[in-house]
Amino acid sequence: MSSKLYPTRLPCGNRVLDLTRPHVMGILNVTPDSFSDGGRFNQLDRALQRAAEMVEAGATLIDVGGESTRPGARLVTPTEELERVAPVVEAIARELDVVISVDTSTPAVMRESGRLGAGLINDVRSLRRDGAVDAAADTGMAICLMHMRGEPSNMQNDPRYPDILAEVRDFLVERMAVCEAAGIPRERIVLDPGFGFAKTQAHNLVLFQRMERLLELGCPLLVGVSRKSMIGRALGREVGDRLYGSLALAALAVSKGARIIRVHDVAETVDVVRMIDAVEQAKEEGLTL
Numbered sequence: 001m002s003s004k005l006y007p008t009r010l011p012c013g014n015r016v017l018d019l020t021r022p023h024v025m026g027i028l029n030v031t032p033d034s035f036s037d038g039g040r041f042n043q044l045d046r047a048l049q050r051a052a053e054m055v056e057a058g059a060t061l062i063d064v065g066g067e068s069t070r071p072g073a074r075l076v077t078p079t080e081e082l083e084r085v086a087p088v089v090e091a092i093a094r095e096l097d098v099v100i101s102v103d104t105s106t107p108a109v110m111r112e113s114g115r116l117g118a119g120l121i122n123d124v125r126s127l128r129r130d131g132a133v134d135a136a137a138d139t140g141m142a143i144c145l146m147h148m149r150g151e152p153s154n155m156q157n158d159p160r161y162p163d164i165l166a167e168v169r170d171f172l173v174e175r176m177a178v179c180e181a182a183g184i185p186r187e188r189i190v191l192d193p194g195f196g197f198a199k200t201q202a203h204n205l206v207l208f209q210r211m212e213r214l215l216e217l218g219c220p221l222l223v224g225v226s227r228k229s230m231i232g233r234a235l236g237r238e239v240g241d242r243l244y245g246s247l248a249l250a251a252l253a254v255s256k257g258a259r260i261i262r263v264h265d266v267a268e269t270v271d272v273v274r275m276i277d278a279v280e281q282a283k284e285e286g287l288t289l
Helices: 044-056 078-095 107-116 132-139 164-181 201-217 229-235 243-255 266-285
Strands: 009-012 015-018 023-029 061-065 099-103 120-123 142-146 189-192 222-224 260-263
Touching: 009 142, 023 044, 023 222, 023 266, 044 061, 044 078, 061 078, 078 099, 078 107, 099 107, 107 132, 120 132, 132 164, 142 164, 164 189, 164 201, 189 222, 201 229, 201 243, 222 243, 229 243, 243 260, 243 266, 260 266
Parallel strands: 023 061, 023 260, 061 099, 099 120, 120 142, 142 189, 222 260
Antiparallel strands: 009 015
16 A cells, blocks of 8 residues: 655665565564563674574565663663674675664664664654764664653653544654754654553554554654564463464554564565555556456
8 A cells, every 4th residue: 555645765875665565674683681582683693694584584674773672671871782783784784685774762873873884763762862863864864753752661651641643643743843954854754653662552552543644744654563562462462472463463554554564573474564565556556357
């Protein structure tokens, strides 16, 4: 389902992402404490092998993260984060044909990752750390702005909103304005509703129901719900048993207009996304028997 509401080409460093079709972003956490796969890929050779496996399975973006943002996660120093992320970004840029995203809020990591070949900044804090807006503008990379209140350490402390969609929309509009004032054009911006970040289960479900309204802001949507607690609560499943719930939400997100689906289980999600896209493309091309 291509949209007339936002540009269909997203410049990502030295690559361009074609948004006439949805894409799968593979998650590569190079941290010891991420909620689902912490510690599995924090050695360079294992991280590069995992990235190659995800590209082979159909991922067109790899999201490299050196700081866990799970609820209650501790902050890491910029030096520690950079030491985790930079070698992985450099190796992927050298070895693989894929858009590299960096899951970071740290200006130094943004700048160095851009220098090493990354094309997208995926910032859960929406460039609110000191110096982040200027760093993002200077890199020329695409930016993903996500809704979150507070910090991962306290974001789930009784979040309340009179209208969750209005809250998310207003927050993203404000951050987009900040970016555009700093010289970051709207054509480089992607939006993430922030499922699981400073939201109750009811917030997550209602926001998912209505997320296509965010397309009215004129930017493509990235959705990351893979293995998250909203699935566990709905289905009564532990983290390792949330594949089918994750796939259901991936399919629903694509049907609602999301263009990038951020996931742990790449091969399975790619099949879902490609099947939906095949049907949508046939409809748009007016195929008949």
